[in-house]
Amino acid sequence: MATQVIAGQEVAVDDEGFMTDPSQWSEEIAAVLAKNIAIDTLTDDHWKVIKWLREDYAVEGETATLRRVSTMGGVSTKELYTLFPKKPAKKMSYVSGLPKPKGCV
Amino acid sequence: MTSETQSMAVPAFMDGDDSERKLAIICSKGTLDMAYPGLILANGALENGIETHLFFTFWGLDMVNKKTMKKLTMTSAGNTSMRFPGTAISMPQWMSWIPGMTKFQSWMMRKQIRDLEVPTVPDMLQHVADAGGHLWACKMSADMMKLELDDMFDEVEDIINVDAFMNLSEGAQVLFI
Secondary structure, X not given: OEEEEEOOEXXXXXXXXXXXXXXHOOHHHHHHHHHHOXXXXXXXXXXXXXXXXXXXXXXXXXXXXXXXXXXXXXXXXXXXXXXXXXXXXXXXXXXXXXXXXOOOO | OOHHHHHOOOOHHHOOOOOOOEEEEEEOOOOHXXXXXXXXXXXXXHHOXXXXXXXXXXXXXXXXXXXXXXXXXXXXXXXXXXXXXXXXXXXXXXXXXXXXXXXXHHHHHHHHHHHXXXXXXXXXXXXXXXOOXXXXXXXXXXXXXXXXXXXXOOOEEEEEXXXXXXXXXXXXXXXXX
């Protein structure tokens, strides 16, 4: 398993650059990861998604799909595509230090 | 930028973030089981930043017709892939003719879909539209079935002819379902 130094901390990542240990994540890391995928500033709306995703992951043990974020997390599909353009599912999980969602919907 | 960020690789999924890849899916079936493949594929494509168009034609119009979209059904008649759950035994064709069987099978499938937390067909269409997918209805089929745009799901952008479909699917990968 590869490691990367992000925001001064060594973290485990997979081949695609997703963090593999959510406990190593911090808000500083999230800010650096966001910049890495061309999201310059994480707004309150971004943080709402990130925090909900992490809370949901802690309970469910897998990353929520976009559909789940919109129905359970209260952030609409349209909004998710605005906050994390083009590839919202991958981008939101990447910044949140979680694996990408497995579900198809 | 700090030295840490410089040592980080941009994740592979960012490749082709500005790609021009395009997908056009022709939905020609109106049964419950055949409504989902197009919708799931469209959703997956959109999540990967691919411009996606769905073109509903013939029986596929049932998927976007306000009167029918919530009532799609499926049947085991002529479908030898329909087996008794957990076995390799095809359901005997004569069972398809038992009164109420289609209704029961459709109910059963809807339940299985719901148990997987997969949305209903109308919810799935809304999700695809919210994700930026484009929905189109086929003119010839709509004429045949005497349907107008007002009869269609609100997110259907227009009723278009095959010429218009050729234009919008230029350079696209096309799937016929």
